[in-house]
Structure formats: C-alpha cells, structure tokens
Amino acid sequence: MTAGRYAVDGEVIALKDIRAPVFAVATETDHIAPWQSVYKVHLFTETELTFVLTNGGHNAGVVSEPGHRDRRYHISTSGIDDRYVSAEKWLAGAQAVEGSWWQAWASWLEDRSAHERVPSPTLGEPSRGLIPLCSAPGAYVHQR
Numbered sequence: 624m625t626a627g628r629y630a631v632d633g634e635v636i637a638l639k640d641i642r643a644p645v646f647a648v649a650t651e652t653d654h655i656a657p658w659q660s661v662y663k664v665h666l667f668t669e670t671e672l673t674f675v676l677t678n679g680g681h682n683a684g685v686v687s688e689p690g691h692r693d694r695r696y697h698i699s700t701s702g703i704d705d706r707y708v709s710a711e712k713w714l715a716g717a718q719a720v721e722g723s724w725w726q727a728w729a730s731w732l733e734d735r736s737a738h739e740r741v742p743s744p745t746l747g748e749p750s751r752g753l754i755p756l757c758s759a760p761g762a763y764v765h766q767r
Contacts, residue, residue, distance in 0.1 A: 638664070644671040646731050648724065650684025651676060662710040665701065673700040673731055676714065677724045689723045696724040 645668055649661035658676050665672060677684045677696040687694045697717035708716070720727070746755040756762075 638667040639669045641668065642670050644673070644735060646673045646675070646728060648675045648677060648685060648728075650680055651678050653681045653684065655681050659710040662713065665707055669703060671700060671702055673698065674713070674717075675724045675727065676717070687723045687725070689725055691723055694723050695719065695721050696727070698724070698727055 645664070647661065647664050649656065649658035651658060653661075662674065662676075665674070675696050675698045677687060678694065679685075679687055697714060697719050699713060699717040746759070747753045
C-alpha cells in the first residue's frame with residue numbers, strides 16, 4: 624500500500640478522492656508522528672484543509688482542553704487551488720493562537736454543520752423483520 628492510499632474491501636481509496644473538508648491536528652513534540660510528517664497530508668489531499676499544530680506531545684497536545692495552562696497552537700486553512708508550501712514556510716505564516724485548539728475545532732465544525740437539528744434515523748428495518756429489541760443505549764449497559 625502506498626502513502627495516502629487505504630484499501631477497503633479490496634478497493635483502494637486515495638485521500639485525494641475525498642472531497643469533504645479536512646481538519647488535521649499535529650503536535651510539536653510528537654515522538655510517534657513528527658508534525659512535519661503529519662503536515663504531508665497536504666500532498667495527498669485535494670480539498671480544503673485546515674492544519675493545526677499544537678504544543679505538547681503525542682497525548683498532551685491532543686488532550687489540551689480549554690482552560691489548560693500554557694496551551695497554544697498555530698492554524699491555517701488552505702484551499703483546493705492553493706499551492707503546497709513546506710512545513711517550515713507554513714509555520715512561519717500560520718496564525719499563532721494562545722489557548723486550546725479545541726475552540727477552533729468547535730468553530731470549524733459549527734461552520735460546516737447544518738444549522739437545524741437533523742432527526743436521528745429510525746432503528747431497525749421492520750420491513751425486513753429487523754425490529755429493535757429496546758430503546759438505545761440498550762439493556763446491556765445497565766447490567767453488572
């Protein structure tokens with residue numbers, strides 16, 4: 624399998640085939656996924672891409688909830704037709720923000736979400752004899 628491609632049921636799905644906007648997060652001191660490597664997602668997508676680089680490591684950088692002391696991040700959005708820039712150039716030009724990146728993510732989600740509530744799908748499929756046994760979340764969650 625090559626970078627940026629994933630197999631599903633024998634078929635290959637390339638990240639560049641995904642047209643939904645992407646919000647990608649990397650952390651400055653990640654020892655598992657160095658942020659410059661994560662940044663390469665820009666090379667494999669052809670969609671709007673918001674890239675966030677937060678301070679911290681693999682876990683702490685992601686779990687940096689609002690109100691957590693000493694948190695900061697850089698953020699920038701590139702469009703479909705924007706040219707690729709190196710990770711270093713991106714960092715030099717990205718907006719620096721104090722605080723948790725979670726608020727930026729919440730805003731990003733809100734901007735791309737339906738403003739009216741969408742009803743939940745019905746459970747089961749009675750026409751095929753698939754009738755729900757009970758309401759969600761199910762009886763098993765109450766068992767000890």
